[in-house]
Amino acid sequence: QKEVEQDPGPLSVPEGAIVSLNCTYSNSAFQYFMWYRQYSRKGPELLMYTYSSGNKEDGRFTAQVDKSSKYISLFIRDSQPSDSATYLCAMSGTLQGAQKLVFGQGTRLTINP
Amino acid sequence: GAVVSQHPSWVICKSGTSVKIECRSLDFQATTMFWYRQFPKQSLMLMATSNEGSKATYEQGVEKDKFLINHASLTLSTLTVTSAHPEDSSFYICSASRELQFFGPGTRLTVL
Numbered sequence: 219q220k221e222v223e224q225d226p227g228p229l230s231v232p233e234g235a236i237v238s239l240n241c242t243y244s245n246s247a248f249q250y251f252m253w254y255r256q257y258s259r260k261g262p263e264l265l266m267y268t269y270s271s272g273n274k275e276d277g278r279f280t281a282q283v284d285k286s287s288k289y290i291s292l293f294i295r296d297s298q299p300s301d302s303a304t305y306l307c308a309m310s311g312t313l314q315g316a317q318k319l320v321f322g323q324g325t326r327l328t329i330n331p
Numbered sequence: 332g333a334v335v336s337q338h339p340s341w342v343i344c345k346s347g348t349s350v351k352i353e354c355r356s357l358d359f360q361a362t363t364m365f366w367y368r369q370f371p372k373q374s375l376m377l378m379a380t381s382n383e384g385s386k387a388t389y390e391q392g393v394e395k396d397k398f399l400i401n402h403a404s405l406t407l408s409t410l411t412v413t414s415a416h417p418e419d420s421s422f423y424i425c426s427a428s429r430e431l432q433f434f435g436p437g438t439r440l441t442v443l
Binding site: 226252254259260261262263264267306308313314316317318319321322323324326 | 333335337362363365372373374375377380382388422424426428430431432433434435436437439
C-alpha cells in the first residue's frame, strides 16, 4: 500500500462545475498538507497548504484536512478551462530541515468550455 | 516571492556526453534543494536532497556517480548527468526549500 493514494483520473468536468480532488494517506505522522498544480511540461506550482486538520480557503480554492480519517480534499469552485492541469497532493511530517514530501500520483483534470 | 529557475529548459545531447542543469532560488536563500525526475503521466520521483556546503543524500536506487549534485551556495544547486544514455531521457525538476518547497520549471533532457 502506498503512503499516499490519489485517484489519477482523468477527471473531466464542464466549465463552472465544482471540482473535488482527494487523497488518502496512511502515515499519521503527516502534519503538513499541500496541493500543487502542474501544467503540462512545467514544474509544480504550490496552490495551498494546511497544517493539521481544518479548512483553508483562497479565492475559488478550498483545502480540507481530516486527520481522523486520513483524508484531504481540494475543492475548486466555478472551475475554469485554465484550471485544466494535473493536481498533486503532497504531505510531510515537518517543515523543518531537509523534509521530504510524499506525493500522490496526481489527478489529471480537464475543464471543458 | 519564492521563485525558482532552472537552466536550460530543454537540452538534447548525444549518448556518452555529460549535461549540467542549474537550479537557482531567485528571491530567497534555500538551505536545502531537491532534485526530482518525472516520467510522462507519472508523479515526481525524488532523486536526491542537497544541502548547501555538504554532500547530497541520494535516494535508494539513484546512482550518485551518474547524477552528480553540487550545492555551492544558498541560491544555486547543479545536477550533472554524466555519460548520459537514452534511458536518462526524462523531465528533471528541482525544488528549493523555504520551509515549503517551491519548484523550478523543469528541464527536459533528451539523449540521442
